[in-house]
Amino acid sequence: MRPRLLTTGVALAALLLAGACKPSNLSEGEARVVATLSLAALPLLPADPSNRVADDPAAAALGEALFFDHDLSADGSVSCASCHQPTRRFQDGIARAIGIGEADRRTMPLEGVAWSPWQFWDGRADSLWAQALGPWENPVEHGGNRVALVRQVANAYRDEYEAVFGPLPDLTGLPEDTSPLGSESERAAWAGLTDDERGRVDRVYSNMGKAVAAFERTIAPVMTRFDRFAEAVAAGRRPEGEAALSDLELEGLKLFMGEASCVNCHNGPRFTDDHFHNTGVPAVPGLPPDRGRADAVAKVLADPFNCLGAFSDTTPEQCGEIRFMVRDGEALERAFKTPSLRGVAGRAPYMHAGQIATLEEVVDHYASAPEAPSGRTAIEGFVLTDRGRMALIAFLNTLEPMDGKASHVGQAPQEN
Amino acid sequence: MTSVPVPGAQEAKMKKLIYVLVAVVALAAAFVGWRMMAPPPDDLDLARSKQTQAGMFTVAIAPESEPVRQGPLHSWIVTVTTPDGAPVEDATISVDGGMPQHGHGLPTAPAMTAALGEGRYRIEGVRFNMGGWWELKLAIAADGRSDDVTFNLVL
Numbered sequence: 001m002r003p004r005l006l007t008t009g010v011a012l013a014a015l016l017l018a019g020a021c022k023p024s025n026l027s028e029g030e031a032r033v034v035a036t037l038s039l040a041a042l043p044l045l046p047a048d049p050s051n052r053v054a055d056d057p058a059a060a061a062l063g064e065a066l067f068f069d070h071d072l073s074a075d076g077s078v079s080c081a082s083c084h085q086p087t088r089r090f091q092d093g094i095a096r097a098i099g100i101g102e103a104d105r106r107t108m109p110l111e112g113v114a115w116s117p118w119q120f121w122d123g124r125a126d127s128l129w130a131q132a133l134g135p136w137e138n139p140v141e142h143g144g145n146r147v148a149l150v151r152q153v154a155n156a157y158r159d160e161y162e163a164v165f166g167p168l169p170d171l172t173g174l175p176e177d178t179s180p181l182g183s184e185s186e187r188a189a190w191a192g193l194t195d196d197e198r199g200r201v202d203r204v205y206s207n208m209g210k211a212v213a214a215f216e217r218t219i220a221p222v223m224t225r226f227d228r229f230a231e232a233v234a235a236g237r238r239p240e241g242e243a244a245l246s247d248l249e250l251e252g253l254k255l256f257m258g259e260a261s262c263v264n265c266h267n268g269p270r271f272t273d274d275h276f277h278n279t280g281v282p283a284v285p286g287l288p289p290d291r292g293r294a295d296a297v298a299k300v301l302a303d304p305f306n307c308l309g310a311f312s313d314t315t316p317e318q319c320g321e322i323r324f325m326v327r328d329g330e331a332l333e334r335a336f337k338t339p340s341l342r343g344v345a346g347r348a349p350y351m352h353a354g355q356i357a358t359l360e361e362v363v364d365h366y367a368s369a370p371e372a373p374s375g376r377t378a379i380e381g382f383v384l385t386d387r388g389r390m391a392l393i394a395f396l397n398t399l400e401p402m403d404g405k406a407s408h409v410g411q412a413p414q415e416n
Numbered sequence: 417m418t419s420v421p422v423p424g425a426q427e428a429k430m431k432k433l434i435y436v437l438v439a440v441v442a443l444a445a446a447f448v449g450w451r452m453m454a455p456p457p458d459d460l461d462l463a464r465s466k467q468t469q470a471g472m473f474t475v476a477i478a479p480e481s482e483p484v485r486q487g488p489l490h491s492w493i494v495t496v497t498t499p500d501g502a503p504v505e506d507a508t509i510s511v512d513g514g515m516p517q518h519g520h521g522l523p524t525a526p527a528m529t530a531a532l533g534e535g536r537y538r539i540e541g542v543r544f545n546m547g548g549w550w551e552l553k554l555a556i557a558a559d560g561r562s563d564d565v566t567f568n569l570v571l
Contacts, residue, residue, distance in 0.1 A: 033547070036486075043487075264518065264546050268487060273545035275523045320489045324524045324541025331520065378520065 038230030063215030074143030095354025252395025280377030333375025503535025
């Protein structure tokens with residue numbers, strides 16, 4: 001009898017250790033972490049000194065119009081909102097974005113995007129305005145070309161543009177379809193422009209991005225059930241009524257912060273550390289290898305619209321992100337930006353190319369921690385039970401907006 | 417225990433084996449969880465002023481603005497003196513570091529951007545993207561000599 005009692009005791013003690021405390025309340029350390037995840041802990045919207053109209057409402061209004069304008073695409077069928085759909089929290093619910101053609105990556109949601117120092121899954125843009133300039137000229141997204149895009153704005157938005165940015169430059173005489181990134185003939189036409197002509201086109205083009213960025217800065221994270229809970233916890237109150245989480249949700253939250261280690265990367269009030277990680281996400285059959293951050297470093301350095309470039313409204317000293325970014329090393333291989341988890345339950349499929357269809361499978365992926373197609377996965381896996389999976393998903397569901405509506409669009413409080 | 421019938425020796429062995437297996441699985445789960453959640457060691461040296469490893473320099477670090485928050489880029493002022501307190505000028509400082517418990521480096525590549533005089537230097541571009549135990553390793557070269565020092569920070 002005694003040896004059996006001993007083993008039973010060991011088993012019980014181990015189970016207690018593994019399961020941590022009762023799911024009905026949080027430890028002091030857990031409560032501290034919960035407070036850091038609360039929407040109430042969201043810092044003021046960071047200033048973007050590289051965009052002097054970032055917080056100009058007239059620029060935001062112009063940017064909103066550009067965001068929804070299908071005429072800023074090769075065949076008049078695609079706007080930013082085609083993929084960043086306001087009714088779906090600014091994403092499209094499909095594995096890989098479809099514009100003029102099919103992209104290699106998943107549309108990113110835009111909620112709280114202006115708090116993020118790097119844009120795109122691989123961070124190949126170091127500002128929101130530099131990001132906005134990518135899709136317009138991407139052959140599978142809007143499929144536009146720079147001169148045609150700038151002309152379209154000059155024709156359709158002259159007054160609005162000039163009210164924000166001053167007089168439009170003279171664009172007469174420039175060849176029709178001209179772009180440094182387009183087809184062979186478009187690139188040849190671009191090469192044929194004078195430096196001055198290229199500069200004039202790029203100036204207007206960069207301002208289009210700055211206007212869209214001003215609009216996107218108004219897409220702020222919204223209150224969720226979890227935030228009500230976190231507010232109560234942070235204030236030392238007992239979460240009651242709509243602030244209360246169920247036992248299962250609370251268990252999931254504890255797993256999220258504990259054994260599953262989700263909070264290591266999905267941290268802070270946006271549930272992202274804004275950094276790039278290889279988490280062993282499988283490659284998409286049939287697509288070229290995607291090295292993520294490893295290929296993005298050279299792109300952001302070469303981008304004429306980066307913070308250090310001629311179209312940035314700030315001095316190099318203010319461009320900390322690009323100046324101090326990690327430029328090489330194994331950690332960049334197949335590393336992708338940690339996405340926010342706000343609204344995650346409502347936006348399957350998951351990962352940078354929509355490789356994983358359901359949240360259940362996402363949780364299983366992180367628990368099993370498979371080897372990465374290239375580079376090394378940063379995740380270590382954890383022991384997951386059926387109950388644990390249910391609990392994690394129940395918790396993630398508390399990050400849905402309380403009113404069930406799309407993200408709030410309005411002026412967010414700003415840093416001076 | 418009364419509900420357990422008096423078992424044969426074999427049955428008792430089986431039961432024992434099951435208990436042991438449960439214990440092993442649970443302990444493994446606890447270990448994995450513990451390792452990832454492990455708090456920094458209790459005896460972690462959090463001093464912001466230290467001798468370098470070979471004792472060549474005394475180095476003090478201070479964030480340019482407090483508190484050091486997880487997330488934003490921030491700067492540190494590093495003060496380098498000889499062991500007897502004389503400021504070390506014309507030093508170059510390189511920065512490395514990471515999270516020893518997670519096995520990864522710094523998320524940024526911080527660099528010395530200014531010598532401020534009196535042995536003081538500015539390090540820019542430091543970011544801590546996770547909570548927990550971070551190491552900041554400074555390699556200091558001055559007067560043809562070099563030495564390094566590691567500071568521990570807990571966020």
